[in-house]
Amino acid sequence: xxxxxxxxxxxxxxxxxxxxxxxxxxxxxxxxxxxxxxxxxxxxxxxxxxxxxxxxxxxxxxxxxxxxxxxxxxxxxxxxxxxxxxxxxxxxxxxxxxxxxxxxxxxxxxxxxxxxxxxxxxxxxxxxxxxxxxxxxxxxxxxxxxxxxxxxxxxxxxxxxxxxxxxxxxxxxxxxxxxxxxxxxxxxxxxxxxxxxxxxxxxxxxxxxxxxxxxxxxxxxxxxxxxxxxxxxxxxxxxxxxxxxxxxxxxxxxxxxxxxxxxxxxxxxxxxxxxxxxxxxxxxxxxxxxxxxxxxxxxxxxxxxxxxxxxxxxxxxxxxxxxxxxxxxxxxxxxxxxxxxxxxxxxxxxxxxxxxxxxxxxxxxx
Amino acid sequence: xxxxxxxxxxxxxxxxxxxxxxxxxxxxxxxxxxxxxxxxxxxxxxxxxxxxxxxxxxxxxxxxxxxxxxxxxxxxxxxxxxxxxxxxxxxxxxxxxxxxxxxxxxxxxxxxxxxxxxxxxxxxxxxxxxxxxxxxxxxxxxxxxxxxxxxxxxxxxxxxxxxxxxxxxxxxxxxxxxxxxxxxxxxxxxxxxxxxxxxxxxxxxxxxxxxxxxxxxxxxxxxxxxxxxxxxxxxxxxxxxxxxxxxxxxxxxxxxxxxxxxxxxxxxxxxxxxxxxxxxxxxxxxxxxxxxxxxxxxxxxxxxxxxxxxxxxxxxxxxxxxxxxxxxxxxxxxxxxxxxxxxxxxxxxxxxxxxxxxxxxxxxxx
Numbered sequence: 001x002x003x004x005x006x007x008x009x010x011x012x013x014x015x016x017x018x019x020x021x022x023x024x025x026x027x028x029x030x031x032x033x034x035x036x037x038x039x040x041x042x043x044x045x046x047x048x049x050x051x052x053x054x055x056x057x058x059x060x061x062x063x064x065x066x067x068x069x070x071x072x073x074x075x076x077x078x079x080x081x082x083x084x085x086x087x088x089x090x091x092x093x094x095x096x097x098x099x100x101x102x103x104x105x106x107x108x109x110x111x112x113x114x115x116x117x118x119x120x121x122x123x124x125x126x127x128x129x130x131x132x133x134x135x136x137x138x139x140x141x142x143x144x145x146x147x148x149x150x151x152x153x154x155x156x157x158x159x160x161x162x163x164x165x166x167x168x169x170x171x172x173x174x175x176x177x178x179x180x181x182x183x184x185x186x187x188x189x190x191x192x193x194x195x196x197x198x199x200x201x202x203x204x205x206x207x208x209x210x211x212x213x214x215x216x217x218x219x220x221x222x223x224x225x226x227x228x229x230x231x232x233x234x235x236x237x238x239x240x241x242x243x244x245x246x247x248x249x250x251x252x253x254x255x256x257x258x259x260x261x262x263x264x265x266x267x268x269x270x271x272x273x274x275x276x277x278x279x280x281x282x283x284x285x286x287x288x289x290x291x292x293x294x295x296x297x298x299x300x301x302x303x304x305x306x307x308x309x310x311x312x313x314x315x316x317x318x319x320x321x322x323x324x325x326x327x328x329x330x331x332x333x334x335x336x337x338x339x340x341x342x343x344x345x346x347x348x349x350x351x352x353x354x355x356x357x358x359x360x361x362x363x364x365x366x
Numbered sequence: 367x368x369x370x371x372x373x374x375x376x377x378x379x380x381x382x383x384x385x386x387x388x389x390x391x392x393x394x395x396x397x398x399x400x401x402x403x404x405x406x407x408x409x410x411x412x413x414x415x416x417x418x419x420x421x422x423x424x425x426x427x428x429x430x431x432x433x434x435x436x437x438x439x440x441x442x443x444x445x446x447x448x449x450x451x452x453x454x455x456x457x458x459x460x461x462x463x464x465x466x467x468x469x470x471x472x473x474x475x476x477x478x479x480x481x482x483x484x485x486x487x488x489x490x491x492x493x494x495x496x497x498x499x500x501x502x503x504x505x506x507x508x509x510x511x512x513x514x515x516x517x518x519x520x521x522x523x524x525x526x527x528x529x530x531x532x533x534x535x536x537x538x539x540x541x542x543x544x545x546x547x548x549x550x551x552x553x554x555x556x557x558x559x560x561x562x563x564x565x566x567x568x569x570x571x572x573x574x575x576x577x578x579x580x581x582x583x584x585x586x587x588x589x590x591x592x593x594x595x596x597x598x599x600x601x602x603x604x605x606x607x608x609x610x611x612x613x614x615x616x617x618x619x620x621x622x623x624x625x626x627x628x629x630x631x632x633x634x635x636x637x638x639x640x641x642x643x644x645x646x647x648x649x650x651x652x653x654x655x656x657x658x659x660x661x662x663x664x665x666x667x668x669x670x671x672x673x674x675x676x677x678x679x680x681x682x683x684x685x686x687x688x689x690x691x692x693x694x695x696x697x698x699x700x701x702x703x704x705x706x707x708x709x710x711x712x713x714x715x716x717x718x719x720x721x722x723x724x725x726x727x728x729x730x731x732x
Contacts, residue, residue, distance in 0.1 A: 003540035004577040005603070007465035007511060013613030016425050027421075036416025045419075045623060046412045050402025053411075053627070054589040055393075059382050083449060086616040094485075099373035119460075119614040145373060174369035211370040223420040226622040237371070247379030248485040250452040256592040257411065257623030261419070 014115045017329055026352060028343040029327040031183075031304050033223035035278065035346075037261070038271040041224065044264035045257055052256040059251040060243075064259045067266040068231050071196065072203055078233055080242045081262075083253050085182055085217040085230030088242075089148075090116050092213060092232065095245040096176035097122045101145030106135055108336055110154045110180065133158050133298050133306075141171045150180040151202070152187050155331065155341040157300025159187050165202050169209045176238065178213045183302035185221035185276055186283070193277045196269070200301070203233055210235035213242075220303055221276055222265050229254070229262045279303050283344045289354045293361045304343045306336075312364050314338045320360055326353055380481045383695055392718060394709040395693040397549075397670050399589035401644070401712075403627070404637040407590065410630035411623055418622040425617040426609075430625045433632045434597050437562060438569055444599055446608045447628075449619050451548055451583040451596030454608075455514075456482050458579060458598065461611040462542035463488045467511030472501055474702055476520045476546065499524050499664050499672075507537045516546040517568070518553050521697065521707040523666025525553050531568050535575045542604065544579045549668035551587035551642055552649070559643045562635070566667070569599055576601035579608075586669055587642055588631045595620070595628045645669050649710045655720045659727045669710045672702075678730050680704045686726055692719055 017030040065079040072079070082088035093116040097103050100123070105113045107126040117124040127139035133156040140147055147168065152159040169177055179202040187200040197203045202214050213234040219225035232242060246253065254262075265272070283300065290297070290307055297307040308314060318330040318340055329341040344350065383396040431445040438445070448454035459482040463469050466489070471479045473492040483490040493505035499522040506513055513534065518525040535543055545568045553566040563569045568580050584595035598608060612619065620628075631638070649666065656663070656673055663673040674680060684696040684706055695707040710716065 002576060004462075004542050005607075007462065007467075007541060008607050009461050009464040009611065010607070011461075011610045011614035013610045014617055016422070016613075016617040019422060019424060030422055032421050035420070037419045041419060042414065042416065045414050048408065048411050050408065050589075053403045053407060053592045054401070055398050056382070056385060056396055056585070056591040057594070058385060083616060083619055083621075086618065090615045095375050095377075096370075096373065098375040101373075115614045119611065175373060176370050210368060219422070223416075225422040225618075226419045228423070228618055228621040241371075241374050241376070244377045244379045245375065245485065247382075248377035248481045249456045250449060251380060251382040252452065252591075252594055253449055255449075255594040255621065255624055257627075258621055261623075 011119050012115065014112050018327070020327070022325055024325055026326040026345065026349045028345050028349065028353065029329045030225070031220055031343045032225050033220060033275065033279070033303070034349060035223055035275045037223040038265050038268035040264040040268050041261045044260040048256060048260060056252055057254060057256045057259060059247070061254040061259050064229070064254065064262045065231070067263045071266050072233050073197070074206065074233055077236045078206065078239055080232040080239050080246070081254055082230050082246070084219060084228040085180070085215050086112060087253065088215050088230040088232045089178070089180065091242060091245055091249065092178055092215070093117065093122060094120050095241050096178070096213070097146040099145035099175070101143065103146040103148065104140055104144045105148045106153065108133065108156060110150050113148060129156070135160055137164055137167050140168050144172070144175055146175045146177070147172055148178040148180060150182060152183045152301040154183065154302065155304070155329070155336070156298055156306050157302040157304060158298045159200060159301035162200060162202065162204070166205060169205060169212055173211060176211050176213060177209070178215060181214055181216045182220060184216060186280060186303045187301035188280070190277050190280045193273050193280065206233060206235065210237055213238055218262060218265060222272065223275065224261065224265060227258050227261050229258050279344050282347050282350055286344065286350050286354065290357065293354070293357055295357070304341050306339055306341050308339045309361070312361065314340050317357070317360060321353070321356065324356055326356060377485050378481065380478050384693070386693070388691055390691055392692040392711065392715045394711050394715065394719065395695045396591070397586055397709045398591050399586060399641065399645070399669070400715060401589055401641045403589040404631050404634035406630040406634050407627045410626040414622060414626060422618050423620060423622045423625060425613070427620040427625050430620065430628045431597070433629045437632050438599050439563070440572065440599055443602045444572065444605055446598040446605050446612070447620055448596050448612070450585060450594040451546070451581050452478060453619065454581050454596040454598045455544070455546065457608060457611055457615065458544055458581070459483065459488060460486050461607050462544070462579070463512040465511035465541070467509065469512040469514065470506055470510045471514045472519065474499065474519070474522060476516050479514060495522070501526055503530055503533050506534050510538070510541060512541045512543070513538055514544040514546060516548060518549045518667040520549065520668065521670070521695070521702070522664055522672050523668040523670060524664045525566060525667035528566060528568065528570070532571060535571060535578055539577060542577050542579060543575070544581060546581050548581070548583045548586055550582060552646060552669045553667035554646070556643050556646045559639050559646065572599060572601065576603055579604055584628060584631060588638065589641065590627065590631060593624050593627050595624050645710050648713050648716055652710065652716050652720065656723065659720070659723055671708045671710070672705055673708060674705045675727070678727065680706050683723070683726060687719070687722060690722055692722060
């Protein structure tokens, strides 16, 4: 090994879900939205001209942060935009978790948290979910250097209700608490899909807790994973610190295409509401269908289900589904290695999944 | 101050050049290309469909890294793509400068280097340029934790020739050496504009030095600052380390629009050559014109000039130009606070600049 390699920061990277190029693939493995983005999004991309491309974008992405602020019922100074919520969260780890004390997050959660902690040399302690995959509030009462959890949690889909989120905040006023709400738009029933933001979101606590950062994304409910847009909402102070870090890393993170597309998406609430309602309706139907086949799961509030079956190996079902060109996600990790995470696709896609599972379960039980 | 603020990483951010929205502005302050991107770039943006937008992009941006590799005469495994060269450089600082020993770079250089070093707590020592704004090779022979310099240097425009770059590499085999070639496509005369890569580029040394990272960008010579595309070329080992860090930070940095637009740009070499030739021709003409007015400068090999005038205050000229809607860059920093950095625009834009300077100098000398 040449000497220069001794000076290199070695990192164990996150492994993203596969993106294979197979024709007629039913892709239920990365929680993408099965419906296209709002029509105005493609119009916005078509509207980009030579001057937009040749000039640096607005480093503050003001058009986008203002549109997000309006959508969230806050001011632009309360919004930070980034290259997907991963960029926002990575920058938040770097900025807010600098105390040297261990940060806390669940043992079963988004797999990037420990990767970021290791990359930035942030000590961390994971807290065990209970037997129903619930985050136990009292585990987060101890001294710590910061707290992060997704709500609904991933890959479990379990939602913590707002009084419980508030309880964690009340016990942690001296550190930054990040609620990662990538899936929050799905955390409701079909009847309340017109409420923005959803009543389950911690956005309503921003005014009360200046140490609360809520992170959301355009990747799931806005059908825009390909454009890489995430954002954080928090007190003006938190957002200023985050911007200082961003301007110390890369001033121009959001390209002109992302800014234009993001603004266009927020202009079409009717389309957004309609797609979200469809996914929630499909999710509730599929819960019933998979239950009838003997699958069990916690009551998911996200655009995926996290399922297990007493009589079936998840690993084998994963492989069997894959051979039928149905791709779901399997995590070979303690406590969840007999579960599959299944993204909610279109009704047609989900029918094919259920049909295959029905045959598979019948064969296995025969 | 609430206690949580004690845990926050405080950063002193980089200040980007202003992007004011003034009609009829002659914008010569951020080294943007005055010509639009290749026509195929806008076609590629128009060609994006709903599936591209709703799905995660290829995390490896393979289509783009393969196109860049072909352009640079290397393999795809030798290329890393990022959100502008700032993203590539920031990730490189984090990855390669982890020894704890001070890294070395010039005292007058790209203003982001010390910002990244401070953000990541990397010790650094700046080395003084000589009186002609040249990097002094022997200053880089001492023990260090890594080396970075732009070539041509910014904001001076001074090019270090390839034997001198090689000399620095030969004296620094145990650390990573980064040559930041944001402006290298302009580092030649009009006659040699068909050579890819330019003979002045350190790309030709990649095979010989596995600790050499060359960073380039689409922002300047490709007229694509708005799309945020930069890249690094180096040994397979260096690129793997960089990818590990990237996949530990944000797997999906390049959105579908950037990937598509970047690939399209590289398909049109004729357009690229033509625009680059025009800028070089204009630069050489303007050097003569400004010389006649008494301005002095080192022989810039970039798409900007870094000029001073014995009888004129740069600060005052900056303000006078601004009041005429001609925007250039002024750095209020030691040794260069009587200089202006002037981006090479179209011939028409430069004529207006020269005309104003002529009157201004005549008035000042009267």
